[in-house]
Amino acid sequence: xxxxxxxxxxxxxxxxxxxxxxxxxxxxxxxxxxxxxxxxxxxxxxxxxxxxxxxxxxxxxxxxxxxxxxxxxxxxxxxxxxxxxxxxxxxxxxxxxxxxxxxxxxxxxxxxxxxxxxxxxxxxxxxxxxxxxxxxxxxxxxxxxxxxxxxxxxxxxxxxxxxxxxxxxxxxxxxxxxxxxxxxxxxxxxxxxxxxxxxxxxxxxxxxxxxxxxxxxxxxxxxxx
Amino acid sequence: xxxxxxxxxxxxxxxxxxxxxxxxxxxxxxxxxxxxxxxxxxxxxxxxxxxxxxxxxxxxxxxxxxxxxxxxxxxxxxxxxxxxxxxxxxxxxxxxxxxxxxxxxxxxxxxxxxxxxxxxxxxxxxxxxxxxxxxxxxxxxxxxxxxxxxxxxxxxxxxxxxxxxxxxxxxxxxxxxxxxxxxxxxxxxxxxxxxxxxxxxxxxxxxxxxxxxxxxxxxxxxxxx
Numbered sequence: 252x253x254x255x256x257x258x259x260x261x262x263x264x265x266x267x268x269x270x271x272x273x274x275x276x277x278x279x280x281x282x283x284x285x286x287x288x289x290x291x292x293x294x295x296x297x298x299x300x301x302x303x304x305x306x307x308x309x310x311x312x313x314x315x316x317x318x319x320x321x322x323x324x325x326x327x328x329x330x331x332x333x334x335x336x337x338x339x340x341x342x343x344x345x346x347x348x349x350x351x352x353x354x355x356x357x358x359x360x361x362x363x364x365x366x367x368x369x370x371x372x373x374x375x376x377x378x379x380x381x382x383x384x385x386x387x388x389x390x391x392x393x394x395x396x397x398x399x400x401x402x403x404x405x406x407x408x409x410x411x412x413x414x415x416x417x418x419x420x421x422x423x424x425x426x427x428x429x430x431x432x433x434x435x436x437x438x439x440x441x442x443x444x445x446x447x448x449x450x451x452x453x454x455x456x457x458x459x460x461x462x463x464x465x466x467x468x469x470x471x472x473x474x475x476x
Numbered sequence: 477x478x479x480x481x482x483x484x485x486x487x488x489x490x491x492x493x494x495x496x497x498x499x500x501x502x503x504x505x506x507x508x509x510x511x512x513x514x515x516x517x518x519x520x521x522x523x524x525x526x527x528x529x530x531x532x533x534x535x536x537x538x539x540x541x542x543x544x545x546x547x548x549x550x551x552x553x554x555x556x557x558x559x560x561x562x563x564x565x566x567x568x569x570x571x572x573x574x575x576x577x578x579x580x581x582x583x584x585x586x587x588x589x590x591x592x593x594x595x596x597x598x599x600x601x602x603x604x605x606x607x608x609x610x611x612x613x614x615x616x617x618x619x620x621x622x623x624x625x626x627x628x629x630x631x632x633x634x635x636x637x638x639x640x641x642x643x644x645x646x647x648x649x650x651x652x653x654x655x656x657x658x659x660x661x662x663x664x665x666x667x668x669x670x671x672x673x674x675x676x677x678x679x680x681x682x683x684x685x686x687x688x689x690x691x692x693x694x695x696x697x698x699x700x701x
Contacts, residue, residue, distance in 0.1 A: 302576060302609050316568045318575055328564035346540045346549040353542055354526065388526065 257282035258310040260296050262289055264460045264468060266417035267319035268307040273413050274326040276454040278334045320352055323413055338410045344396075345410075348403070351392050352414035359385050363418065366425055379431055383438065389415065390439040397441070401448050408452055416449040423462040481506035484520050484532040486513060488677050488685060490634030491543040492531040497630055498547055500671045502554045544574055547627060559627045573613060573620055574631035580606050581632065588650060589642045590690060592697035596646075603650060607659060614658040618665065629666060635659075636667040641682045645690055 257275070259282050261268030275282055287296055287306055299308045299315035309316040309325065316325045327337040338345050362382040369375040396403040396411060403411035426433050436443045450459055483499065485492025487510045499506050511520055511530055523532045523539035533540045533549065540549050551559045560567050584606040587599040610632070613620065620628035639651050653660045666672060 311565070314565055316565070316572075318572055321568050321571045321575070324571070325564050325568040328567065342549055342552040343535075343538055343540070345552065346545050349545045349548065350540070350542050353545065 256312050258285055259283070260285050260287055260293070260299065260308040260310070261306045262287050263458075264420070264465055265306060266421060269417040269420075269455075269458050269460075270319040270413050271307040271309055271322045271326070272458040273408070273417070273454050274323045274337055276458070277337060277408065278326055278330040280326070280330055280333070319417075320356070320410075320414060323410060327410075335407050336409075337404075337413070339404065347396060348409065348411045351389070351396070351403075351411050355389070355411075355415045355418070359389070359415070359418065363421060363425060366429060375429065379429070379433070382433060386433065386439050386442065390442050393441045393445060397445075402445065408449065408454055412445075412449060416446070416455065419446055419450060420460045420462060420465050422446075424465045427462060427466060479505070480534075480536050482534040483508040484511055484517075484523065484534070485509070485530045486511050488682060489530055490638060493675065493677075494543045494630045494633065495531040495533055495546045495550070496675060497633065497672060498550045498559060500675065501559075501625070502550065502557050504550070504554055544578065544631065547574075547630060551627070559621070559625075559630065561622070561626070570621065570627045573610075573628035576609070577628065577632040581610065581635070585635075585639070585642065585650065588648075589646060589686075590693045592694060596648075600648065600650065604655070607651065607656060611656050611659050614662055619662065625666070625669060625672075633666055633672065636663040636672075637676050637679070638682070639663070641679065641686055644683055645687050 257280055259268070259271050259275070261271065261284060263286060272284070285293070285295070287293060289306075292304060295310075296306065296308060297304055299310055300306075300317045303317065305317070307317075307319055307322060309322045311325075311329065316322050323337060339348060359382075362378070362385045365378040366375065366382060369378040392411075393403060397405070400406050402408050403415070408416070422433060425431075434443050434446055449455055481499065481504055483492070483495055483506055485496060485508060496508065509517070509519070511517060513530070516528060519534075520530065520532060521528055523534055524530075524541040527541060529541070531541075531543055531546060533546045535549075535553070540546050547559065560570055581603075584599070584603040588596065588603040591599045610620075617623075619625050620632060635651075643649055643651075651659055651663070667676070
């Protein structure tokens with residue numbers, strides 16, 4: 252398949268864009284990456300995602316797919332015969348993965364963002380406590396989903412690994428900027444080790460933005476446009 | 477093995493109704509319990525400890541939460557009368573519109589419902605802009621799913637009855653036939669479809685309920701500032 256048949260419109264620091272790229276890497280799909288200037292969105296982006304005008308957008312044979320987790324499921328289905336499956340095969344395991352992915356995008360995302368936007372030490376402390384509560388739930392989910400293996404998805408990175416792992420760059424920035432340890436070897440030992448494995452994985456390491464580069468952006472939340 | 481399928485919902489929840497619809501459309505034998513959310517059952521609390529919300533589907537003792545996750549689980553587990561198409565691109569589009577319904581349409585309509593005065597005017601304007609995307613998507617289609625009811629129809633189906641309820645309570649028409657001919661036709665067709673038409677919660681009871689929900693917002697707006 253020609254590289255130009257698959258395009259990703261994105262913005263490198265975005266965790267949502269990372270998801271699409273990790274999925275494509277797992278399936279060994281070559282693609283053209285078009286870096287968007289979010290202050291001045293391209294015609295192609297506006298045409299491909301007229302409803303939200305947001306990245307990432309995957310364009311496959313000129314047909315656009317929008318929304319990062321929908322893109323991941325699409326990649327898994329469109330290239331089902333290439334590489335390992337991204338979603339589990341069992342319907343119940345799929346439902347569990349989707350449930351936690353939705354939880355990550357709702358509860359985890361807002362808790363992470365609240366730390367950045369917290370005004371004053373009290374608010375910050377409360378926001379951090381909130382995030383740690385979320386992490387404890389996710390630690391439990393990790394234990395249940397991984398069943399003793401390396402990733403939420405088992406021996407290999409799967410849907411939930413991608414959904415949550417894509418936020419690790421921003422988690423590190425938040426830890427650095429607030430001088431706090433959020434992923435803790437003692438409180439969340441499973442996730443602590445999982446995070447290292449995830450970031451080192453072949454499908455991830457080339458697309459995970461460096462913590463320093465993200466810190467430079469000085470944004471208080473992951474870019475979601 | 478005897479299948480045990482139980483659905484926890486409420487008499488009025490549109491999210492619970494989605495799960496009810498798909499089980500009926502697939503001819504699945506199931507029991508349902510209408511929860512009293514002011515006095516949640518131990519079964520609900522135990523089955524959805526993360527959110528403590530309805531709906532929850534319990535299949536052979538294993539709980540699944542989040543209505544869109546439930547829809548996909550049911551579609552994958554009981555293969556008759558499929559709700560999602562086979563083609564990956566069409567599946568991605570179906571998921572996109574279901575998500576758009578929950579992320580944007582629901583929020584915008586709810587704002588139009590609870591806001592007062594100038595804020596309500598603005599909220600109605602925004603809701604209309606959001607609904608225009610749905611009108612556009614229905615061009616050349618009988619249902620969002622195409623010729624027959626699909627995932628996005630079940631996800632957006634609450635519009636078919638709740639819009640009428642909201643309009644009655646606030647005294648403003650939100651979906652005018654002249655402005656939204658396709659959406660209006662879809663609402664009617666969906667509302668009268670087999671299974672769907674037999675399961676609407678009683679209209680007057682809904683009006684009473686939502687009028688009561690709106691009361692505090694009206695009262696707050698009427699307070700002298």
